[in-house]
Amino acid sequence: MIGDMDGDASRRDGTVLTFSPAARVLVLVVPATLGVLLGLALPVIAGWLVDAGVPVLGVVWKTARRVDEWWKVGVQAAILGAVGVAASVAIIRRSARITVGSGEVRLRTGDVEVVLARPEVAAVFLRGDELVILDRESRQLFAGEPQAGAAVLERAFRDHGYPWRAGDPFADLYQRWVPESGQLPVAVEAVLAARSVALRKKAEKETAELRTSLEKLGYVVRDDGGHQLWRPLVRS
Incomplete structure (x- = not known):
């Protein structure tokens, strides 16, 4: 989505990234x-x-x-x-207004605000229309549709010293989840099976909670169409 960089925001207060006037x-x-x-x-x-x-x-x-x-x-x-x-x-409500500062990033989506300290952030990149932020163990700290466009996002994050990436640095590690394939521990299989049901029901809160459960077990999951893709956590 086309976006804009708030020119009135100082580097001390952060750069506000939101819709451009045209958008x-x-x-x-x-x-x-x-x-x-x-x-x-x-x-x-x-x-x-x-x-x-x-x-x-x-x-x-x-x-x-x-x-x-x-x-x-x-x-x-x-x-x-x-x-x-x-x-x-x-x-x-589903798009994120982002404030990028030298010490933290604030991402407000509807009534929910996520605040990430600069030391937590290990990678920032776009995956399709989503902005994704990973921590140093490749956990997904944030994934959502930004109000600002790609060029504006990249400039702001780079200007404030964040590790902007051209794409997902761990994209090659993802595999499609096949139930009972024997590739994953039983506990991970159970969580992915439960999450598959939650996705069909469009239960967003439960889906997010199960994503967190998977990360505690050492795995990351993302959705591709109607399929779940998984990979192990990777410490940077």
């Missing part, structure tokens, strides 16, 4: 605007498609076509606009 407009305005426009246009589009004899859309489009009075169209537009607002809120 802020995209996040705050575009979803709601698209929702309203879709709500206004949907009856017209539906009518055209039904008249054109498009059968695949069926009752959904016939229902939308019945929204032909101005107040019904307005209500529909308001509902879809509210859905857009909810999408904006979700984007903001």
